[in-house]
Amino acid sequence: MAVALVGATATGKSALAHELARASGGQIEILCVDSMTVYRGMDIGTAKATAQQRAEVEYHLLDLIDPDEEFTVAQFQREARDAAEGVWALGGSVLYVGGTGLYGRAVLDDLDIPGQFPEVVAEIESRGADVAELYQELTRLDPEAAAKMEATNRRRVVRALEVTRGSGRPFSSYGQGLRHYGAPRVMQVGLNCDVGVLDVRIARRFEAWMEQGLLEEVAELKERGMSRTARQAVGYRELLRHLEEGVDLGTCVSDAITQSRRLARRQRSWFRRDPRVEWFDEPSQAAQRLGEILTSPDGFVRD
Numbered sequence: 001m002a003v004a005l006v007g008a009t010a011t012g013k014s015a016l017a018h019e020l021a022r023a024s025g026g027q028i029e030i031l032c033v034d035s036m037t038v039y040r041g042m043d044i045g046t047a048k049a050t051a052q053q054r055a056e057v058e059y060h061l062l063d064l065i066d067p068d069e070e071f072t073v074a075q076f077q078r079e080a081r082d083a084a085e086g087v088w089a090l091g092g093s094v095l096y097v098g099g100t101g102l103y104g105r106a107v108l109d110d111l112d113i114p115g116q117f118p119e120v121v122a123e124i125e126s127r128g129a130d131v132a133e134l135y136q137e138l139t140r141l142d143p144e145a146a147a148k149m150e151a152t153n154r155r156r157v158v159r160a161l162e163v164t165r166g167s168g169r170p171f172s173s174y175g176q177g178l179r180h181y182g183a184p185r186v187m188q189v190g191l192n193c194d195v196g197v198l199d200v201r202i203a204r205r206f207e208a209w210m211e212q213g214l215l216e217e218v219a220e221l222k223e224r225g226m227s228r229t230a231r232q233a234v235g236y237r238e239l240l241r242h243l244e245e246g247v248d249l250g251t252c253v254s255d256a257i258t259q260s261r262r263l264a265r266r267q268r269s270w271f272r273r274d275p276r277v278e279w280f281d282e283p284s285q286a287a288q289r290l291g292e293i294l295t296s297p298d299g300f301v302r303d
Contacts, residue, residue, distance in 0.1 A: 001299035002084065003290050004033075004096035004108055006277060007191040008267040009260065010201040014047060016191065016283045017097040020290060021057040028294065029058040029087045031080060033098025033107060036233045038064040038071055038079075041221055044214045045235040047205075060087070068225035073106050073113055080107040093294050096186065101270035105178060108186045110303070114174050117166025124158055131157060138164070144172035181274055185302045187293045190277040191286050195265070202260045206235065210253065219243055234259045 060083040139146040160171040238256035280286035
């Protein structure tokens with residue numbers, strides 16, 4: 001059995017999920033769908049489950065790699081599949097929780113994700129061809145993919161060529177894209193929150209993180225080394241500017257709060273586009289619906 005709890009950052013998803021799993025007496029285990037909690041040492045600013053919480057509830061997909069490593073959606077998808085299979089093998093139920101939309105779609109919809117082929121990208125870029133020439137090549141190799149993108153979008157054109165040439169199959173064969181929503185494979189419950197309330201929560205939460213030692217955590221991570229992806233985490237990115245460039249700390253904190261609020265709005269828009277999500281304003285009602293799904297035929301994963 002499985003169900004997903006989705007929504008923007010600071011809506012209270014983690015607390016709701018933890019209490020639901022704790023009350024289940026070990027029947028429900030949490031799979032964290034977050035692109036940053038996979039990094040060891042990135043704890044405070046990702047609102048990662050604490051040691052005490054992990055002693056009360058089984059959490060998965062946390063601390064998978066060191067912060068100086070890169071991590072892809074495809075890698076996360078494989079880790080999530082393995083974790084879910086492990087829970088089900090022992091008779092447990094899976095509660096997916098998180099706000100990283102792309103990671104969620106990859107797992108919940110079991111997307112066919114194309115791999116990465118850096119040697120192909122290197123060869124493409126070494127030619128020095130302009131985007132018009134590359135688009136013509138893509139039109140010849142995969143006219144369907146070319147027809148769905150702007151001829152001037154170099155990043156997308158190069159990615160489509162990378163996959164088409166590297167995998168040996170057209171880029172367009174990897175599915176209908178993220179704008180397509182098929183029949184639900186895993187039921188999703190969304191936790192909503194008023195934007196104004198969310199803004200206040202985000203500010204208070206970040207201020208609390210600073211008191212808990214977030215700046216010191218970022219400084220330690222900087223010394224250990226951080227990958228390009230890890231450095232882009234909201235909150236960490238802004239504090240790195242203070243540590244590396246000497247930008248005023250107050251300014252960096254203010255920027256981090258602003259960027260967190262923008263992230264919340266992007267997440268809201270992402271999940272709101274998915275017509276399969278059942279939305280609730282009250283955490284208690286969302287918890288009740290999650291429980292209902294896990295004890296009914298709706299909780300079966302549809303492959």
